Amino acid sequence: MDMTQTIASIPLFAGLTPMQCASLGAIAVCRTFSRGQSFFYEGDEGIGFYVILSGKVKIFKLSSEGKEQIFHILEEHEPFGEAAVFAGEHYPASAQALVETRSLFFPRLKFVEVISREPSLALSMLALLSLRLRKLASLVEDLSLKEVPGRLAAYLLYLYEHNDDSATVKLDISKNQMAGLLGTIPETLSRILKRMNDEKLIKVTTRSILILNEQGLADLARGARRLA
Amino acid sequence: MDMTQTIASIPLFAGLTPMQCASLGAIAVCRTFSRGQSFFYEGDEGIGFYVILSGKVKIFKLSSEGKEQIFHILEEHEPFGEAAVFAGEHYPASAQALVETRSLFFPRLKFVEVISREPSLALSMLALLSLRLRKLASLVEDLSLKEVPGRLAAYLLYLYEHNDDSATVKLDISKNQMAGLLGTIPETLSRILKRMNDEKLIKVTTRSILILNEQGLADLARGARRLA
DNA sequence: ACTGATGTTTGACTTAAGTCAAGGCGCAAC
DNA sequence: GTTGCGCCTTGACTTAAGTCAAACATCAGT
Secondary structure, eight states: OOHHHHHHTSGGGTTOOHHHHHHHHTTOEEEEEOTTOEEEOTTSBOOEEEEEEESOEEEEEEOTTSOEEEEEEEOTTOEESTHHHHSSSBOSSEEEESSOEEEEEEEHHHHHHHHHHOHHHHHHHHHHHHHHHHHHHHHHHHHHHSOHHHHHHHHHHHHHHTOSSSSEEEOOSOHHHHHHHTTSOHHHHHHHHHHHHHTTSEEEOSSEEEESOHHHHHHHHHTSOOOO | OOHHHHHHTSGGGTTOOHHHHHHHHTTOEEEEEOTTOEEEOTTSBOOEEEEEEESOEEEEEEOTTSOEEEEEEEOTTOEESTHHHHSSSBOSSEEEESSOEEEEEEEHHHHHHHHHHOHHHHHHHHHHHHHHHHHHHHHHHHHHHSOHHHHHHHHHHHHHHTOSSSSEEEOOSOHHHHHHHTTSOHHHHHHHHHHHHHTTSEEEOSSEEEESOHHHHHHHHHTSOOOO
């Protein structure tokens, strides 16, 4: 598949004309990262942003004691590093490949140049950033206003809703990563999964979770219920 | 002062030509809110965004038990509600005037229309959203990876750095609001201020705080030090 | 298939920070 | 001035969640 085609297939760039896609294609660079490899670290100079073609990437920060807060886990077609393109000079968080990941890299200055000529692209980027803002706001809300069982319930329901068919949510990240995403640690996550399991809200297996009581989880997520 | 003048004086719109300012002025509406009045509530339809002309506005969410997490406290010339303009249909948080506040309101659709004709305005908005994203990311970091003394130290240093001259930081929000901003409650804030005071990091008075040991606060903010 | 590295669970313990309740301070209105 | 109402502080208590340590399961790479 040639570059213009590839770019046209990315939702962020939906609505662009073939010619616009071609001008983006002219500045994009393919880059592949192996499992565990870092795209950039927090504080690095923001030289451009990436769009994932295949693979999985986590965006995170580490505390001085080594605890990790994951901001997002991103998959195919999702962009990252874009906040550094338009403001400030450094990346606000680190990005690391969780599995082998192919990506397109868009250098900052060239991309800004293209965008100032393409209002529809600018609007797409505005929509993207607004969406990110919304997600982060909800993470702040969860961290500050909910306890871990509430966050976990909200997360499971989120997975459940974006699930193809069954009530079985398959976990495609490790429970360690999941703990990082929920702003807690593996031990706490493990204990709370067990309590939810005991209360027959869910059935936990190694790589998946069966939702048994959706309403119960929803109550937990809203803070209208507590675990024993 | 006429509308075009007013708009030209807002940093977000810096760099726009007088004609561009005039087209923004044509769609802007002046609105004044009294102390305690709400601009919008979380979940309301996102019909447009505001820029503060004078006054002070808090952006926040409430938990089901009534605890408040403040996202930002905004002052003159700062915009808010902009994330709802470009994505999604509702405001992700609530906005309330802390004092009598004059503002300009930009209706969503008209603003999007103007922006798609003005690339430089689009770039300003992208920069704004990126900056907000950065601030929220750092709030997530603080909430998840730091304890309250660390958050408070970071906040005091922030005030200190944006301070005109002296080592005396004057508090222009109540300590209750400050607790909400730090993701904690007034009692906890009070206790920690006292501990910092006892350790001679700061000198607390009613409406202001004197910074005595900047380095100590910095260490606390970095997690390299603990309060007794 | 082996094996070392990662990921997961469990138990005992510690602790930061929240809750509840009472009292003091300070400003604004009468 | 004094009354009254938010704001702020303090103390005693509770609790969610983190730490430390040990054992076990699972996975990826040789």
